[in-house]
Each structure stands twice: as structure tokens, then as C-alpha cells.
Amino acid sequence: MTFGQQPIANGFLKPEQFKTEYYFEMACAFCEKCGCFQLLEQPSPEQMFNENYAFFSGTSKHMAHHFAEFAAHVQQDYLSGANDPFVVEMGSNDGIMLKNFAAKNMRHLGVEPSKNVAEAAMKAGVNTINQFFNEETAKQIVAKYGQADAFIAANCMCHIPTLHSVVKGIELLLKPDGVALFEDPYLGDVVDKTSYDQIYDEHTFLFSVQSINYLFGKCGMEIFDVEPQTTHGGSMRYVIARKGKRTATERLKQQIAKEEELGLHLKETYERFRQNCEKSKKDLRELLTQLKNEGKRVVGYAATSKSTTILNYCNIGPDLIESICDTTPIKQGKFSPGKHIPIVAYEEFKKSYPAYAFLFAWNHFKEVMEKEDAFKASQGKWIVHVPQVKVLS
Numbered sequence: 248m249t250f251g252q253q254p255i256a257n258g259f260l261k262p263e264q265f266k267t268e269y270y271f272e273m274a275c276a277f278c279e280k281c282g283c284f285q286l287l288e289q290p291s292p293e294q295m296f297n298e299n300y301a302f303f304s305g306t307s308k309h310m311a312h313h314f315a316e317f318a319a320h321v322q323q324d325y326l327s328g329a330n331d332p333f334v335v336e337m338g339s340n341d342g343i344m345l346k347n348f349a350a351k352n353m354r355h356l357g358v359e360p361s362k363n364v365a366e367a368a369m370k371a372g373v374n375t376i377n378q379f380f381n382e383e384t385a386k387q388i389v390a391k392y393g394q395a396d397a398f399i400a401a402n403c404m405c406h407i408p409t410l411h412s413v414v415k416g417i418e419l420l421l422k423p424d425g426v427a428l429f430e431d432p433y434l435g436d437v438v439d440k441t442s443y444d445q446i447y448d449e450h451t452f453l454f455s456v457q458s459i460n461y462l463f464g465k466c467g468m469e470i471f472d473v474e475p476q477t478t479h480g481g482s483m484r485y486v487i488a489r490k491g492k493r494t495a496t497e498r499l500k501q502q503i504a505k506e507e508e509l510g511l512h513l514k515e516t517y518e519r520f521r522q523n524c525e526k527s528k529k530d531l532r533e534l535l536t537q538l539k540n541e542g543k544r545v546v547g548y549a550a551t552s553k554s555t556t557i558l559n560y561c562n563i564g565p566d567l568i569e570s571i572c573d574t575t576p577i578k579q580g581k582f583s584p585g586k587h588i589p590i591v592a593y594e595e596f597k598k599s600y601p602a603y604a605f606l607f608a609w610n611h612f613k614e615v616m617e618k619e620d621a622f623k624a625s626q627g628k629w630i631v632h633v634p635q636v637k638v639l640s
């Protein structure tokens with residue numbers, strides 16, 4: 248299946264860059280052998296993760312809280328018995344997770360390829376190296392600091408085309424009893440909710456329990472627990488150790504059964520998913536066109552990376568959505584990738600409420616609703632596209 252020509256999802260740009268903007272064909276496929284749902288073509292990592300990388304994890308309060316909980320869980324359940332434990336995070340961004348370890352003076356190391364966010368982490372007192380994580384990096388870390396008790400990652404593993412080198416690196420990095428915990432958007436949620444906007448250049452893969460077990464099995468490791476998460480509209484945390492070291496939990500067995508029920512291993516499931524995406528596109532275009540014909544103002548709420556897929560797949564430009572407000576300063580004053588909708592400061596939204604706001608940050612629904620009473624009071628209405636396109640009453 249294809250989502251057509253797509254630009255770099257986080258490539259917010261200035262008008263002088265429009266002419267040279269990079270596009271790629273965003274086609275996906277399901278592999279019956281390994282159970283992975285993946286992009287067939289992807290821009291180079293350097294094109295996506297560079298000094299202009301516009302995604303700062305620390306911009307969401309809810310995510311900061313989520314990572315504090317994740318860190319506390321790792322400390323309590325997996326590090327409390329260890330002597331001078333050492334934890335390594337891959338894709339540590341601005342240090343949002345690791346600062347919880349740094350605050351407890353725990354040995355930690357962030358491995359982050361984007362220079363600007365890595366520098367922000369270092370300024371915040373989080374030990375970070377500005378590199379991609381792979382087998383070679385793991386060897387360097389072990390030589391300098393010794394093996395790790397825990398390897399963690401959040402919303403990062405699914406970004407990496409050279410996954411096998413990462414998994415080998417994890418195996419090299421971990422002590423014999425060490426554990427790896429990582430979470431990523433979950434294929435089961437994407438299929439179930441038609442949240443196709445989880446598919447964009449950075450998300451090389453959408454994982455399931457089945458696919459992760461296959462992948463780590465190649466390096467003598469296995470999943471022994473899973474923890475479904477509500478973040479990113481539905482994620483899965485996988486907990487992995489060397490084979491035979493830990494007992495599989497009931498929760499893991501139940502999740503495997505659920506995946507079979509959902510048909511995540513069957514190619515028919517993805518044909519149905521494709522049809523659902525096409526329907527979502529049609530419904531959204533019809534709704535926005537109708538609102539335009541009625542002369543209603545529609546703005547976008549939060550210039551998320553996911554919004555790039557929606558706007559380009561559904562061919563929605565400034566004629567249908569006049570602007571997108573966002574709290575991240577580096578995005579403001581720029582234009583959305585591909586469709587070139589102006590990105591404005593969040594304050595602009597509050598200054599002049601539109602009739603409708605398209606909630607691109609639908610995965611932060613609760614956090615947004617809690618702070619937007621005044622928009623509702625102004626008779627403003629929310630548009631969402633997941634699980635179906637609708638105007639919330």
C-alpha cells in the first residue's frame with residue numbers, strides 16, 4: 248500500500264526551501280515471515296535527524312510525566328538489587344527520561360544522533376554522546392564504562408532501518424542478567440484505530456509482539472513481559488532478556504492471543520487497513536471541503552510529525568486549514584512539510600479562536616482538553632480523524 252509522495256515529517260521549512268524540498272514515495276508492506284509492517288523506502292537518517300531536528304521530547308508535560316514513571320519502574324523493578332547500576336538509553340533526545348536517573352546520581356548514558364537535542368540534554372546535566380546506537384557504539388560503551396544493567400528506549404527502535412545491528416549492540420551491551428525495555432507505537436493499535444498517521448519517514452517499522460520476538464530471537468534473546476501504553480495513541484513496551492533467564496508473564500501470553508485474534512499475522516488484515524485509510528481520507532476531505540464552503544475557519548492544533556502524513560496523503564493545504572498552532576518555538580514562523588501551511592505560535596490560537604480546530608495531537612487528547620476550556624466556551628469545535636473522522640460534540 249502507498250501513502251503517495253511524502254516529505255520529511257519533521258522538516259518544517261522556510262519559503263526559500265520550498266523549491267528544493269525532498270520527497271519520497273511512502274509505500275509500506277507487511278512481511279509474513281518476520282511479522283513486521285514496514286516502509287519500503289526511507290530518506291537517509293542524516294536527512295531526518297540533523298541539527299534542524301524539530302522534535303524536542305520535553306515539550307509535552309504529559310510525556311515528561313510518562314518518562315518519569317518509566318524511569319521509576321526501571322529503577323524499582325530492574326535496578327534496585329544492582330551494585331552501582333548503569334543504564335543506557337538509545338535516542339535519549341533532550342534527556343527527558345535520563346534526567347530521572349541523573350537526579351539520583353545513577354550511572355547513565357544517552358546515545359542521541361541529533362546534535363541540537365543532544366546538546367540540550369548535556370546542558371541539563373544528562374551524560375550524552377552524539378552518535379547513532381549500533382554494534383560498534385555498544386562496543387565503545389562497554390570498553391569505556393563496562394556492561395549495562397538496563398538498556399532503555401522510547402519511540403526510537405521503530406526509527407532504525409539497521410535494526411539487526413542495534414539488537415546485536417543490545418546483546419553485547421547488557422550484562423548476562425541485564426534487561427532491555429523499549430516502547431514504540433503498536434501495530435495492533437494502528438490497525439484497530441486506522442491511525443495511519445503513525446506511518447511517516449521516521450517510523451521504519453510498526454512492531455508487534457510477534458515481530459519483536461522474531462527479531463531478538465536471532466540474538467538469543469526473548470520477550471518475557473509486555474506493557475500496553477496509552478502514549479502515542481497506543482504503544483507497547485517490550486521487556487526482553489537473554490533466553491531462559493526470566494519467566495514469561497501472563498500478560499505476555501494474553502497479548503500474543505490478542506494479536507492472533509486481531510489477525511496481525513495475516514495479510515488480509517492489511518488489505519482491510521488500506522481500505523479503512525482510503526475511507527478516512529475521503530471522509531476528511533469531504534468534511535473540510537464542506538466547512539470551507541460554509542466559510543468556517545479551520546486551524547490545526549499541534550504541528551506533529553504525524554500531521555505531515557495526514558496533510559500530504561489527504562492533499563490538504565492552506566485552502567482547507569489556514570494555519571497550525573504549535574508550542575515549539577523552532578517550528579513557529581515556518582511552514583508544514585509538503586503542503587506549506589503556516590505554523591504559528593500557540594498564542595495565535597488563543598488570540599482568535601477559529602470555528603474548528605483539527606486535533607493533530609489526538610494522542611494527547613486528555614492533556615489538550617484539560618487546558619482548552621476557553622476554546623469550547625467560544626463555541627469552538629474539535630475535529631478528530633481517529634478512530635473515525637468526526638466533529639466532537
Ligand code: TMP
Pocket residue numbers: 306307548549550551552553572573574575578593608610611614615
Ligand atoms: P507528537 O508528540 O504527537 O509528535 O506531538 C508533538 C508536537 O505537538 C510538538 O510540536 C508540540 C505540539 N503540541 C502542542 O503544540 N500543544 C500541545 O498541547 C501538545 C500536547 C503538543
